[in-house]
Amino acid sequence: MKTATIPSIRVEPAFREKAEDVLGKEETLSAFVETAMAEAIERRTMQREFVARGLASLAQAERTGIYHAAQSIHKEAAERIAAARRKKGKE
Template sequence: MKSATIPSIRVEPAFRQQAESVLREDETLSSFVETAMSEAIDRRRMQSEFIARGIASRDEAARTGVYHAAADVHKDIVERLARSRKAKGK
C-alpha cells in the first residue's frame, strides 16, 4: 500500500523552534509529528470508549434501578489496590 501525506500546517517560527528543541537524537520533525498524531489518535479512541462505557453504565443503572454510592465505589477501589500491592510485595 502506498503511503499518504498529512497536510502541512503553517506555524510561527518560534513554535517550530520549540518543537525542534525537544527532538531526540536521530529523531526528525516528521517522525515527532507522526508519533504525536498516533498518540493523540489513541487517546481520543480511549476517551470515546470510556464515554461509551459510562453511558452504557448509566443506561444500565436507569434500567435496573441499581445505583452505587461514589464513596462505596472509592472504598472498594482502595481495598482492591491495597490487596494488589500486598500481593505484589510477597
Template sequence: MMKTATFPSLRVEPELREAAEQSLHEGETLSSFVEQSIRESIERRRYQREFLARGLASREDAKRTGNYVSSEAVVQRLEDMLAAARSKK
C-alpha cells in the same frame, strides 16, 4: 505495497517548532515526531470515546435495573486497588 499519503502543511509559531525540535530524541526527525504525536492523539481519542460509551451504557443499565453503586463504594474500591498495586512493588 500500500500507498502513503501526506498531511497538510502546518504553519506554527517559531517558538512551537523550536520546542518540538528540542523535544526530539536522538535520531528522531521532526516528521516522525509529528506522525507519532498524531497516532497517539488518535488512540487517546479512541480511548475517550470508548470510555464515554461504557459510562453511558452503565448509566442506562443502572436506570433500567435500578441497581446503583454509591460514590463512596466506588472510591473505596479504587483505593483498595491502588493499595494492592502498591503492595506488589
C-alpha cells in the same frame, strides 16, 4: 499498502524551534509529529470508550434501578490499586 501524507500546517517560527529543540537524537520533526498524533489518537480513543462505558452503565442503572454510591466505587478502586501495587512489589 500505500502511505498517505498528513496535511502540512503553518506555525510560528518560534513554535517550530520549540518542537525542534525537544527532538531526540536522530529524531526527525516528521517522526515527532507522527508520534504525537498516534498518542493523541490513542488518548481520544480511550476517552471515547470511557464515555461509552459510562453511558452504558447509566442506561443499565436506569433500566434496573440499581445505583452504586460513588464512595463505594472509589473504595473498591482504591482496594484494587493497592492490591496491584502489593502484587507488583512481590514480583
